[in-house]
Amino acid sequence: MSHFIATRRAALAQLDAFLPRAAAHYASERNTDGGTEARDNVSLLSPAVRHRLIGEDEIVRAVLDRHAFSSAEKFIQEVCWRSYWKGWLELRPQVWADYQAALRALTPDDGCRAAVEGRSGIACFDAWVAELLTTGYLHNHARMWFASIWIFTLKLPWQLGADFFYRHLLDGDPAANTLSWRWVAGLQTRGKHYLARADNIQQYTAGRFWPKGELNENATPLPPDDIPAAGRIAELPLPEAGLRTALWLHEDDLSAESWPLPEGIGVVAIGGDVDPAARSRLPVSAAVIDWTTTALADGLDRAASHFGVAAQRITTGDLQRWCDDHGIEQIVTAYATVGPVADALARRERELAARGIVLVRVRRGWDTAFWPHAGKGFFQLREKIRPLLGELGIP
Ligand SMILES: Cc1cc2nc3c(=O)[nH]c(=O)nc-3n(C[C@H](O)[C@H](O)[C@H](O)COP(=O)(O)OP(=O)(O)OC[C@H]3O[C@@H](n4cnc5c(N)ncnc54)[C@H](O)[C@@H]3O)c2cc1C
Known part of the structure; x- marks a missing residue:
């Protein structure tokens, strides 16, 4: 049976089941890979949190409801590694562009x-x-x-x-x-x-493998490449109240019901799409395609019941008709970090702008708080975790 079900409900159940083990057990056992049937030493939440079926803030809040910060610090730090990497790349998008160019x-x-x-x-x-x-x-x-x-x-x-x-x-x-x-x-x-x-x-691996004499254990690091200086995290314009607004879900954030929307936004339609094949010019696995497609359907269902507006998957070819049918003037979406989703949004933004429709990105408070601290090493960010949680109202 798969450990990974692509719904928020399943992610919340998984978090709940893991909570008792998020402190001392995780700190002492997390490095062991005992095989697919022995995964209770880690949370297995990464597919859900990567697609934001569940948020980092929710995970940390639930952990701190149950454990003292000092007991669960290791797990909380791991959750923050994701924020660190995302912030680091946001501050240096050229590293992604260089990687893509090298791949090509x-x-x-x-x-x-x-x-x-x-x-x-x-x-x-x-x-x-x-x-x-x-x-x-x-x-x-x-x-x-x-x-x-x-x-x-x-x-x-x-x-x-x-x-x-x-x-x-x-x-x-x-x-x-x-x-x-x-x-x-x-x-x-x-x-x-x-x-x-x-x-x-x-x-x-609890003795499952012992590749004695098979590994190069004396290699030196790869020759260094250029790491650009850290840029800045861009400020984002707010969505405008009073415009006929649609929400747009994509694989970087499938929980529109918790996006930080300003008061007075009248949502008239909800759409979304995922394009996991855009991850690579080589074939992307059927499992990834199934998972993201199911997760999108789950995100659309939740958004529909939260906002009381119909939600549907809209493929690129149908976007214009969907906008016309609903008289959409503004599309609000979650900020996508550097990568194929951000690239696709930038393309859509240009097409929409040509038709007088504005695309506005909203960034979650967690990202706005953490990313600016990713300019240097993780250890600098680690020191900031407690104060940042305080700023975010996570006790
Ligand atoms: C070579 C390499 C490639 C990786 N590629 C990815 C990737 O594509 N996507 C991805 O989400 N993670 C990646 N990781 C990080 C990490 O391995 C996974 O996030 C983690 O194994 C997920 O399992 P879990 O949810 O059970 O983690 P847990 O140990 O339960 O950790 C809890 C949460 O903390 C976060 N987390 C933990 N470790 C890391 C880490 N090192 N970096 C970033 N976040 C972390 C995840 O959100 C995870 O769900 C990679 C690590 C390595 C070494």
């Missing part, structure tokens, strides 16, 4: 094909390929080992490995994925790479 210039060779087909000859690596293809998920430690073996033992381009993950992970996220691969390679923190070691794999 690469063609998978035989070595790469063998790796993604689970024919590397390294048992643990091949098992993780099978798990990823079957479940759309890997434990965090397995992701680290996998990326490290890909880069340093198999000597394959990190960009193709990141793309492979992005095409198959249900939680595939431009920031968390790309920057985690860069971190393993030693590009993110200059000169500091992550080396997978056989003994560490044996210890943290």
